[in-house]
Amino acid sequence: MVLDRRRAHLLSIIQQSNSPIPTKELVKKMGVSQRTIYYDLHQINHWLEEQHLEPIENIRGKGLYLPGNTRTKVDQVHHQEGYVGWHYQLSKQERELLIKATILLEEQDASMDRFMALTGMSRGTVAETLKSIKEELARNDLGLQYKPGYGYVLDGPEDRKRRMLSDVLSTVLSHKELVNVRNEILRMIQLGDEGKDQGKKESVKTLLYEAEKELGLTLTDEMVEILSLKIFIMLKRIHLRQFVAVDPEEKRVLQQTEAYQAALHITKKLEEMREVEIPDDEVCFITMNLLGSKVHHDDFSRYAESELIGLQQVVSRMISDFQTYACVIFDDRRGLEKNLISHIKPTYYRLKYGVKIGNELSESIQENYKDLFHLTKRVMLHLEYYVGQPIPDEEVAYITLHFGGWLSKEKKQVETKFKAIIVCENGIGTSNMLKAQLENLITGLEVIETLSMREFRKKDYNVDVIFSTNFIKPKGIPVIHVPAILSTSEKEYVFHRMNELFGQESRRKELPDQVLEIVERYATVYGREELKRKLSELLKAKSPHTKELRKPMLNELLTEKTIQLKGRAADWEESIRVAAKPLIELESIRADYVEAMIENVKELGPYIVIAPRIAIPHARPEAGVERLGMSLLRLKEPVYFSSQSKHQAQLIIVLAAIDNQTHLKALAQLTELLSNEENVERLISAEDSTTMMELIDRHVNA
Secondary structure, eight states, rough: OOOOOHHHHHHHHHHHSSSBBBBHHHHHHHTHHHHHHHHHHHHOOOOOOOHTOOOOEEEETEEOOOOOHHHHHHHHHHHHHHHHGGGOOOOOOHHHHHHHHHHHHHHGOOOOHHHHHHTOOOHHHHHHHHHHHHHHHHTTEEEEEEEEEEEEEEEEEEHHHHHHHHHHHHHHHOGGGGGGHHHHHHHHHHHSSSSHHHHHHHOOOOHHHHHHHHEEEEEEEHHHHHHHHHHHHHHHHHHTTOOOOOHHHHHHHHHHHHHHHHHHHHHHHHHHHHTOOOOHHHHHHHHHHHEEEEHEOOOOGGOHHHHHHHHHHHHHHHHHHHHHTTTOOOHHHHHHHHHHHHHHHHHHHHHHHHHOOOOOOOTHHHHHOOHHHHHHHHHHHHHHHHHHHHHHHHHHHHHHHHHHHHHOOOOOOOOOEEEEEOOOSSSSHHHHHHHHHHHHHBBEEEEEEOOOOOHHTOOOOOEEEESSSSSOBBBBBBEEEEESSSOOOHHHHHHHHHHHHHGGGGOBHHHHHHHHHHHHSSSOOSSSEEEEEEHHHHHHHOOOOOOOOOOOOHHHHTTTTEEEEEESSSSSSHHHHHHHHHHTEEEOOHHHHHHHHHHHHHOOOOEEETTTTEEOOOGGGGGSSSEEEEEEEEEEEESSSSSGGEEEEEEEEEEEEESSSSTTHHHHHHHHHSSOOOOOOOOHOOHHHHHHHHHHHHHOOO
């Protein structure tokens, strides 16, 4: 076994550290995910064992450390073998990306010898990789044929080839660990000698900045990089006399958009700069990519109503369903609609025109926000219906961030102690989620603006601290570098950095502070400090290191004490009153909460019937919730919440939420349980609460 370049670099960082080095610091230094670090450590330790050396130690609470005798001997091995002994061994994914890029970008050099030289692999390994690539190309209506004396030739429509190139590009740009492959592919894309490449890139980026002004939006930094490379690809393909062909009807649609005018501006300038003729279909190619680009800010006043009306309806339905499924009400719904459509609009065009963007945050979002991702996925059917195709998880993950950021927005009456800005290249949704996480973490922190790196560089800011997902050299104002999605350990890091910078003033929100924020949202407080002192005594909040807000499981809320089985109820009102009774007895809710639930149905209609035979009555927390609770009433005979058969229910589940988030895990588990028709049948036909609890427990523990 040999170590590839990345793992050799990781080993050298640990080797050169005289004290244990935390994993999060390695993540930052290496620019890869925590999961990649752990995988690489496993491979490094396997290599060390082969060298008969002690493995890297993980010292609890401190970090990773290389034992002294191993440290010395690694140096000896390195000295004996030199860099060749630590050569880079390509993974299967890296081999496929390099060979695909060569086939698509350097057709004249697509030969077995070229592939072997490029990957450093044997003929047999390359042949196996080519077999997999051929299958993928065939799925995209492209054929790869070998012609003796010439090499491998790719047949098929140019737009399909560009789409494949787009996929390759999005993959290598969104995965930082693919740096070696990325550099090689960028060399293939760019024209001319290396000395002029940077100047060419900057001139193309300048054209994109001009297009931004015409469109009234700000592209993310990542998107500017991707678009500039796609323009290089277009120029290279035109040079090879390979042109895209756009359907005439689709071309007429594209020509009506502002993005087409911006693309026309770009291509006219390119024609002057490069002395090349760019066909109108290629102008449409740039238009499609502009329409599908992620934005940091967007000015919707510039769009024609016809361009937005359909998507506005989609967004409105998604938000309505999300409120129903999550049992929450967004106070600033209009703000959320505007925010969400900033992402949905380019998502729609990406799906329509097959423009792929990578999402390196997708796995992290699905892992850290499982309940939110599950609820968001449920409401995507409106966009799927509008687009006419399934929505990839990478796109769902970004939309999850929009909902998550809005759920965390709360009405606050807390004194601002620190003003901050966020510099983030990942777009609106990610920036808003990061803002919500930071403001909820640090008492008195106010994020006054979220910016792209380009926007940040344009002027100076009078703030106390800067949070950035990219490296920024501090100049007077302290900078805290953070990932786009904060895990529990990363939140602890931010908290400690704020304490280092500002002392006890930046304390993490303690339980008394959290209680006070809730009280101040609904009442005027006199003698705030005295009240806080009394709350501290009552809650015995001695430690500033409060844990993450706990989200109970479904089987912690639905228990034999909160489950009832009845034959019938006189009407839907009585069904709600009966279903809520256990929560009143447990003092989770007051009687006025029951009346609030009934009034909601009278005012808003049977929205609580989330599926045939299932209703989830709920109201706002301030209507009478004392603590988080859930109860279930099973009726043998259905009650009707309207005259329509789809609004009948036999499972009445009362939810008493204390905020927008604490109940989401249990609710996501409940909706997943009830999405299976067999489970619904079993609950309705159950003869006792024990049988129902067994089904719930099996589902939660599965």
